[in-house]
Amino acid sequence: AQTVTQSQPEMSVQEAETVTLSCTYDTSENNYYLFWYKQPPSRQMILVIRQEAYKQQNATENRFSVNFQKAAKSFSLKISDSQLGDTAMYFCAFMKHVLDYKLSFGAGTTVTVRA
Amino acid sequence: GAGVSQSPRYKVAKRGQDVALRCDPISGHVSLFWYQQALGQGPEFLTYFQNEAQLDKSGLPSDRFFAERPEGSVSTLKIQRTQQEDSAVYLCASKEGPGDYGYTFGSGTRLTVV
Numbered sequence A: 001a002q003t004v005t006q007s008q009p010e011m012s013v014q015e016a017e018t019v020t021l022s023c024t025y026d027t028s029e030n031n032y033y034l035f036w037y038k039q040p041p042s043r044q045m046i047l048v049i050r051q052e053a054y055k056q057q058n059a060t061e062n063r064f065s066v067n068f069q070k071a072a073k074s075f076s077l078k079i080s081d082s083q084l085g086d087t088a089m090y091f092c093a094f095m096k097h098v099l100d101y102k103l104s105f106g107a108g109t110t111v112t113v114r115a
Numbered sequence B: 001g002a003g004v005s006q007s008p009r010y011k012v013a014k015r016g017q018d019v020a021l022r023c024d025p026i027s028g029h030v031s032l033f034w035y036q037q038a039l040g041q042g043p044e045f046l047t048y049f050q051n052e053a054q055l056d057k058s059g060l061p062s063d064r065f066f067a068e069r070p071e072g073s074v075s076t077l078k079i080q081r082t083q084q085e086d087s088a089v090y091l092c093a094s095k096e097g098p099g100d101y102g103y104t105f106g107s108g109t110r111l112t113v114v
Helices: none
Strands: A004-005 A010-014 A019-021 A023-028 A033-039 A046-052 A064-069 A074-079 A086-094 A111-112 B005-007 B010-013 B019-024 B031-037 B044-050 B053-056 B064-066 B075-079 B088-095 B109-113
Touching: A004 A086, A010 A019, A019 A111, A023 A074, A033 A064, A033 A074, A046 A064, A046 A074, A074 A086, B005 B088, B010 B019, B019 B109, B031 B075, B044 B064, B044 B075, B064 B088, B075 B088
Parallel strands: A010 A111, B010 B109
Antiparallel strands: A004 A023, A019 A074, A033 A046, A033 A086, A064 A074, A086 A111, B005 B019, B019 B075, B031 B044, B031 B088, B044 B053, B064 B075, B088 B109
């Protein structure tokens, strides 16, 4: 079984500043997928960004970027120019490969953006 | 529909009562999933359907939990004789097919067992 660990239960950031969320995982697989999901109070899980393990280049989506360190099994999320609408719970998730349908989630990090 | 729709949004059940939670996936999505999210935790896998076939039910916590998708579209998660530890948010997700990693989640049903 895959284990996903998010060691920061809560993070607070001033609007327009940058915050970095950490995630580590444990797997014996070589090819896999990593995701960051955002869950606002509406409860719907929204995909923020994904990374394929075979790609060395870090994924970027607008203000969101990741630092993927495969050897260290680390997958951190950086939110730049934080906005009030970024306030939510963020989950790191792992999928063994695209045909393996199960997502394994970490416990989440609550991010609060202060005005 | 445009998204994954779940109903009811909230459900309060007395201990011992049976409940049924509904999921209406995106039209045409072959794969459907149920996840259970305890308070302050990440979601945990319950079960997976490909069309009407339930291919994996390894995450169902007990035989009180039962899921079906008889026509390959709408799915129902049923919990019999609810207990307090069943209190959680139940999330449904769908995706186009096995080779697609683009999950779309619903907003979940928050079940509270009193």
